[in-house]
Amino acid sequence: MICDFTIREIIAALFVLGGSVFFVGSAIGMLRLPDFYTRIHASGNSETLGCMLSFIGLMIYEGPTITALKMAIVFTIVFLANPIGSHILGKAAYKSGHKVLTAKDLEKEEDEDADIHH
Amino acid sequence: MGKQESLENAKIVGSPLVHNVCLFILLFAFWMALVGTLKTKFIVYGLITAGVTVWLCYPLLLVPNKDGSKKYFVFGVPIFKFISYSVWLMWQLVLANIDVLKATTSQNLDIDPKVVRFYFKVDNPMAYVVLANSITLTPGTVTLNVSDDGLFEIHALTVGAAEGVLDGSFQKKVADLYGEAYEFSVVEEEE
Secondary structure, three states: OOOOOOHHHHHHHHHHHHHHHHHHHHHHHHHHOOOHHHHHHHHHHHHHHHHHHHHHHHHHHHOOOHHHHHHHHHHHHHHHHHHHHHHHHHHHHHHOOOOOOOHHHHHHHHHHHHHHHO | OHHHHHHHHOEEOOOHHHHHHHHHHHHHHHHHHHHOOOOHHHHHHHHHHHHHHHHHHHHHHEEEOOOOOEEEEOOOOOHHHHHHHHHHHHHHHHHHHHHHHHHHHOOOOOOOOEEEEEEEEOOOHHHHHHHHHHHHHOOOEEEEEEOOOOEEEEEEOOHHHHHHHHOOHHHHHHHHHHOOOOEEEEEOOOO
């Protein structure tokens, strides 16, 4: 009996799956991006749409109960609190004079890497 | 000392009674959602705690504007406008997320990180908070600093993200939300 799911469970699973795609994308971004500021963006990827889709999936799975309402509250608090964390990290780095990498610096680094390897 | 006095004389925008009632309803609804039952005992506790919290917190939730002539209530937003703004922001989030996901997973990292700057001036200090938080919440843009004279410094990851911040739609939406006149100007990069 493989197909013993209700439609609601399948929709919920699809939402959670969609959310996890963004979580994975966020992890990939964390590893691939070059400097501190750009990595904050990668974390933002998971905390917004990843979180949102996962919570919507869980709320659909749970149905119209008080638990689903509590999930909505948690999700709202995540949305209010997360940008503050990102902003404080970014602000601390910026105020302490951490250098912002630009596209030019990235090209330069690539050239230097190429020189070393060949 | 003089500033302190002027803050006490500052005019509160809107009616304090409406603010108190709105805050009370918000807190009581939150309490009821957490309790999850309709027993009389919990309703009475909820009414008392919500009332005490409103009494203690209302003065803390008034933010003065820059010249100290007016005080704004933190949650003083028209609710339907706020909901429509949230829906619009959600849609922007979806678009920006897909943009960032494409950029970070593309073959040769399709990114153009840089700091963009713009001036945004309104009277209501909460508009700055909402704008800065909305920009940070959107993937691809992080607010690094907001100075007292309204200079926003934003770190943008992709070309699309930088354009999205600088085209002024965000600023217009936030100013509309608070129903205020605003000034917006982009600071060109010097190089």
